[in-house]
Amino acid sequence: MKEQTPLSERIITRSIQVAGYSSIVFVLLILSFLIREGAPAFFEVPLKELTAIRWYPIENYFGILPLILGSLIVTIGAALIAIPAGVGTAIFISEVAPQWLKEILKPLVEVLAGFPSVMLGFLGILIVSPSLRKLLELPTGLTALTGALLLAGIAIPTIVSISEDAMNTVPRSYREAGWAVGATRWQTIWGVTLPAARSGVLMAIILGVGRSIGETMTVMMVTGNAPVLPLKWNSLFSPVRTMTATIASEMGEVATGSTHYHVLFLIGIILFLISLAVNITASAIVLRHPKRAERILS
Amino acid sequence: MNIIEVEHFSLSYSDGTEGLRDITMGIPANQITVMLGPAGGGKSTLMRAINRLNDLADVISMNGRITVDGLDVNDPKTNLVELRRKVGMVFARPVPLPLSIRQNITYGLEVAGVTDKTILAEVVEKTLRDAVLWDEVYDRLNDPGVALSGGQQQRLCIARTLALDPKVILLDEPTSGLDPISTAKIEDSLQMLKQRYTIVLAPHSVQQASRTADFAAFFLQGELIETADGKDLFTRPKDKRTQDYVEGRFG
Numbered sequence: 278m279k280e281q282t283p284l285s286e287r288i289i290t291r292s293i294q295v296a297g298y299s300s301i302v303f304v305l306l307i308l309s310f311l312i313r314e315g316a317p318a319f320f321e322v323p324l325k326e327l328t329a330i331r332w333y334p335i336e337n338y339f340g341i342l343p344l345i346l347g348s349l350i351v352t353i354g355a356a357l358i359a360i361p362a363g364v365g366t367a368i369f370i371s372e373v374a375p376q377w378l379k380e381i382l383k384p385l386v387e388v389l390a391g392f393p394s395v396m397l398g399f400l401g402i403l404i405v406s407p408s409l410r411k412l413l414e415l416p417t418g419l420t421a422l423t424g425a426l427l428l429a430g431i432a433i434p435t436i437v438s439i440s441e442d443a444m445n446t447v448p449r450s451y452r453e454a455g456w457a458v459g460a461t462r463w464q465t466i467w468g469v470t471l472p473a474a475r476s477g478v479l480m481a482i483i484l485g486v487g488r489s490i491g492e493t494m495t496v497m498m499v500t501g502n503a504p505v506l507p508l509k510w511n512s513l514f515s516p517v518r519t520m521t522a523t524i525a526s527e528m529g530e531v532a533t534g535s536t537h538y539h540v541l542f543l544i545g546i547i548l549f550l551i552s553l554a555v556n557i558t559a560s561a562i563v564l565r566h567p568k569r570a571e572r573i574l575s
Numbered sequence: 576m577n578i579i580e581v582e583h584f585s586l587s588y589s590d591g592t593e594g595l596r597d598i599t600m601g602i603p604a605n606q607i608t609v610m611l612g613p614a615g616g617g618k619s620t621l622m623r624a625i626n627r628l629n630d631l632a633d634v635i636s637m638n639g640r641i642t643v644d645g646l647d648v649n650d651p652k653t654n655l656v657e658l659r660r661k662v663g664m665v666f667a668r669p670v671p672l673p674l675s676i677r678q679n680i681t682y683g684l685e686v687a688g689v690t691d692k693t694i695l696a697e698v699v700e701k702t703l704r705d706a707v708l709w710d711e712v713y714d715r716l717n718d719p720g721v722a723l724s725g726g727q728q729q730r731l732c733i734a735r736t737l738a739l740d741p742k743v744i745l746l747d748e749p750t751s752g753l754d755p756i757s758t759a760k761i762e763d764s765l766q767m768l769k770q771r772y773t774i775v776l777a778p779h780s781v782q783q784a785s786r787t788a789d790f791a792a793f794f795l796q797g798e799l800i801e802t803a804d805g806k807d808l809f810t811r812p813k814d815k816r817t818q819d820y821v822e823g824r825f826g
């Protein structure tokens with residue numbers, strides 16, 4: 278049979294192969310470029326200085342710790358807000374809302390997921406930041422918390438959309454089984470539906486939060502851009518600077534080939550590794566129980 | 576003595592289908608009542624009306640009355656959680672909860688507030704023995720329920736239902752997807768269980784119906800054609816349509 282495969286089939290197969298391989302090639306190219314431009318930083322700046330707590334490139338202080346921690350605090354803050362809100366909304370849409378409301382909410386969420394983040398940054402500057410400042414009586418409204426709130430806003434639609442899909446694929450018979458053993462509606466959602474959709478919901482969380490790690494524009498606009506070490510309890514309410522915001526705001530002015538330039542690429546490598554780790558975790562979780570998924574879907 | 580009374584009960588789905596039309600029958604306690612008939616007869620609809628699982632489906636109207644132990648199931652004051660503990664249900668396709676074998680059995684008790692470890696462990700062993708599954712799973716109770724074979728899953732679902740110590744167990748074609756050996760095991764356990772529980776069974780074949788029935792009811796297109804004690808429905812059917820069905824001439 279094989280040699281009878283029509284030409285068109287073979288062309289399609291080939292092009293898909295080429296597309297697949299080229300994406301691998303592109304990732305490797307990006308990585309090698311990052312390494313070429315970033316690795317010299319290790320020779321030009323001693324490791325001790327790289328891990329120091331002061332980022333002030335004009336005077337050759339290249340401590341990237343405040344930037345990493347800045348990214349972490351904003352992202353973790355965003356995750357803490359986005360996960361309960363996102364999964365909760367998904368539960369509402371999939372399990373509680375009447376059909377007509379579902380049909381409105383679902384497309385609305387999809388639209389929000391594609392909302393340009395610059396616009397979100399605008400909203401942040403115009404609305405969220407001033408109200409936070411007034412509400413909490415802070416000297417400035419451009420804080421880690423503001424960034425976390427808006428990043429949560431970016432992550433939530435993704436989390437809602439994907440976890441709602443996952444919960445929708447849980448067969449009705451699962452819910453009936455929960456009801457039939459005398460579980461209430463909420464006990465069934467918590468004890469049966471959500472666990473059955475577990476891998477999809479985890480995937481949704483990782484993709485949503487992953488989106489917020491790489492997010493640049495919004496955080497640059499609303500976190501206040503101060504590269505200070507966010508270690509105190511109130512760091513959430515003071516300005517921070519994330520890795521992405523640093524690269525975006527400084528890359529334009531830096532002299533190609535300078536130490537500062539190399540360190541910015543080093544930050545890029547760190548970001549790359551973080552998002553790689555997030556994605557590997559995501560696929561590991563999703564691929565872990567292929568059989569179980571098959572049984573559930575069959 | 577009838578534990579369940581169905582009185583002039585009718586039910587329509589929102590697409591206009593009359594799932595049940597004016598059904599009146601009693602279901603005797605501690606016997607196996609078999610509801611048989613071709614697909615679409617309303618057997619599942621009636622079972623799901625008894626424990627109010629139809630609440631999840633698009634039911635547009637219900638008339639008449641169903642009582643379990645004297646309790647009107649459609650009374651707005653009826654506590655659904657209590658009703659469903661009293662009337663357990665096993666479905667055609669086994670649906671293990673996404674939990675371990677042990678947790679599948681203890682889940683219903685845990686949501687009912689039972690936390691005592693020794694009680695739970697006792698219930699797990701006792702119900703798995705009653706469902707003729709213990710010997711096959713006692714050394715791997717922490718494996719996921721879905722890792723069992725289809726026949727084992729179905730017996731797990733029976734054990735899960737028994738764990739709540741219900742009065743009535745509804746089984747809707749519980750052996751339709753199973754091999755003959757699993758089917759025989761389940762039929763055996765039903766014979767044992769009827770001493771303690773009232774059993775309502777939609778069989779997957781006329782043979783199974785005649786093997787298991789203490790009391791039988793024949794459903795056709797939403798109507799109850801006839802009921803009969805023991806094996807009478809199979810040996811001496813009163814209605815021509817019942818006779819055609821049990822003799823395998825249609826359905």
Ligand SMILES: Nc1ncnc2c1ncn2[C@@H]1O[C@H](COP(=O)(O)OP(=O)(O)O)[C@@H](O)[C@H]1O
Pocket residue numbers: 588589590592593594612613614615616617618619620621632633794
């Ligand atoms: N959720 C539903 N929505 C609409 N019609 C239904 C639904 N469930 C069952 N029916 C219809 O009700 C009738 C009785 O079905 P059912 O109770 O499943 O019969 P049986 O279990 O005897 O095969 C059939 O005509 C079926 O198409």
Ligand SMILES: [Mg+2]
Pocket residue numbers: 615618619620747
């Ligand atoms: Mg049926």
